[in-house]
Amino acid sequence: MGGRTSSTWEKGTCWNGGETTTIRVPIVLKSDILAYARAVDSKLISDKSRNIPMLKGDFLQEFTLGLIDRYIELKRQNYHPNQNSRKLDTSTRAWDELRKFQKLVRESPELLGD
Structure with a gap:
């Protein structure tokens, strides 16, 4: 009514x-x-x-990059120093794929589409 x-x-x-x-x-x-x-x-x-197209500079791009940053910060906060390193070093080979993905999302997100 x-x-x-x-x-x-x-x-x-x-x-x-x-x-x-x-x-x-x-x-x-x-x-x-x-x-x-x-x-x-x-x-x-x-x-x-x-x-759903990936628009350069759009919400999904910013959201994804934000999640990567939050993940790295979480790893940094929970990092336990060892004999090789006192702080988290994301430039090591173990982080290569995440850095490649981060760069792809930042520079060429259209490549992630169909």
């Missing part, structure tokens, strides 16, 4: 990706999430496309 029905929603606000759904997100994130969704949606060519 008194609520919106499908006939009272604004017309003309369609998405290239097809049908939409309602989600609950923190208000502080609403505009960023909507901006990201619109950026991704603008890159979709058809309703059948399920590929």
Whole structure:
């Protein structure tokens, strides 16, 4: 009673990706999430496309780089000095693959797509 029905929603606000759904997100994130969704949606060519493009400098790139930084910091905080090193050294060969991945996400994220 008194609520919106499908006939009272604004017309003309369609998405290239097809049908939409309602989600609950923190208000502080609403505009960023909507901006990201619109950026991704603008890159979709058809309703059948399920590929989410990696936009240079986008949310996923920043999120991934942030997770890598947080992982390194966690390892640094939990590092136990040994006879070879008193502090965490991420320039060693053991860290090569993570550094390569970090560089790929930072410089060429489009290579991670299909």
